[in-house]
Amino acid sequence: MKTRFCLECKNFEDRNEIDGVVLCARGHEPEIACPDFQDRYEELRKTASKTRFCYECKNFEDRIEIDGNVVCDREHEPGISCPDFQDRRVDVFYSYIYWAYLYSTGKTIEGKDYYEKRFSRKLSNQELAYACLLDYFELGLEDSHLYRCWETVRKTYEEKLPIISKIFAVTLQGFNLYGGRVDLEKVFLDLLSSKKGSEEIGKEILEGHYSRGVRVMENEIVYKEVLALEVKLIKVRAPLIARKAKSGQFVILRVYEDSERIPLTLIDWTPNEGTITLVFKEVGASTKELGTLEVGDRVHDLVGPLGNPGEIKFCGKVCVIGRGVAIAAAYERAKKLKEAGNNLTTIISARTSKLLIYKEELRRLSDKLYIVTDDGSEGIKGYANDVLKSLLGSGERFDLVYAVGAATLMRTVSEVTKPYNIKTTVSLNALMVDGTGMCGCCRVTVGGKTMFTCVDGPEFDAHLVDFEEFRARIHTYDQEEKNILKLYGEKVSCKG
Secondary structure (H helix, E strand, O other), X not given: OOEEEEOOOOEEEEXXXXXXXXXXXXXXXXXXXXXXXXXXXXXXXXXXXXXXEEOOOOEEEEOEEEOOEEEOOOOOOOOOOOOOOOOOHHHHHHHHHHHHHHHHXXXXXXXXXXXXXXXXXXXXXXXXXXXXXXXXXXXXXXXHHHHHHHHHXXXXXXXXXXXXXXHHHHHHXXXXXXXXXXXXXXXXXXXXXXXXXXXXXXXXXXXXXXXXXXXXXXXXXXXXXXXXXXXXXXXXXXXXXXXXXOOOOEEEXXXXXXOOOEEXXXXXXXXOOOEEEEEEEOOOHHHHHHHOOOOOOEOOEEEEEEOOOOOOOOOOEEEEEXXXXXXXXXXXXXXXXXXXXXXXXXXXXXXXXXXXXXXXXXXXXXXEEEEEEOOOOOOEEOOHHHHHHHHHHOOOOOOEEEEEOOHHHHHHHHHHHHHXXXXXXXXXXXXXXXXXXXXXXXXXXXXXXXXXXXXXXXXXXXXXXXXXXXXXXXXOOHHHHHHHHHHHHHHHHHHO
8 A cells, every 4th residue: 555645535545446446545536746745745655655643642653563563663553644643533444444345355365364363263255354344343433433434435335345335234224313323343243253144133233132232132141050059150141251351360240230249250261152151159149149140141240351361381290279169260270271281280179079160171181180178078188288288298390380269278389389489370369349450459468569459460479479468358348248148138038
């Protein structure tokens, strides 16, 4: 592409070749001259394919590549060139619709590897066009930008992008008639990830299934299973979270509008299905309330993925330890570390055998699996840290130990590994409110510094965590939680 000046738009445009005809992004035929910015023309012509406008610098910058990333001279990510120094967010659509045209007609395969890796499958030309436009709608720009831009270029692309044109047509139909807003991000995600065809989706748009403000099917529980006493697994439809989730991250949900916010670790996620898996134990009023929901019910709201992803790489020999309901999180990490090629030893523990979960899955996954119960009802009688201590005492060595569960478990594991100088990571289950670092409820001392579990963690170097402080903080509201649980029980009894 070369930058030219369009006399009709009074602006520079990256020229597009459509069926051999050079047009500006809006479908006009641009001129090579620039009457309003003649003094800048020679400079721009020399770097026509490089010059872009940087929103942060509010100026033109010759873009440079740093580790494959295009940034301006001040290392910002530049936008599209704009000699008027105006906000060009509206014009971003023109670039995306042009690339959608190139993909759908097979005129380019640039970026194909990126999209196929993102969706973990081969994509047709039409699907590449969908993926390109999904990128646009993920920017979250105003609907009015899209509607105005599409009306401008509709004649240029209507016949060349028939399916996409129909989607936009039904979207505009609802907008023009009653101001309806369509969640086009979800539309294009479903075109890529569901088995629905464009005709079916077009019909559902008209029926209001994709209307913003009416979250049809969003946050719906699609599967539920009881794993152990008071321990339940749910799969929730959350396609945007499923697509971006990584190991070690979590979500925060509310069952109803007036419910408490509950942080839950992501146990699994399936981008193609658009679902995430959560495992929880009914210990308080909020988790008991969550446990009453059935397949087909929806949680009121769900935000994520939150927190920093855990480090997944080849270490050599690793040991993953989990207790109780946290065995689910241990299984998730064990699976990822095994996929990275590590030799895997797993230790799972619970008060009694009836509270053990993911046993068979971990048996198949692990090179060695140790089952421990407090009462000796299954496996070794005792605690996980005792087994780990015994292994290390007999000469076994690990390049990484990962522990998740009760504060006492993580503290004792840390104490066992510290004399051996074994890298040990723990995932802290701190009290949380907003999950974005604003409230400070989840603060923890790590290496003598105050950190927030939600944004600095949830995973930390176990040898640096002040576990005494951490344990005191998570039990701060124990009495209040007991009172609320009692009130919840009375409320349920009254309803019964």
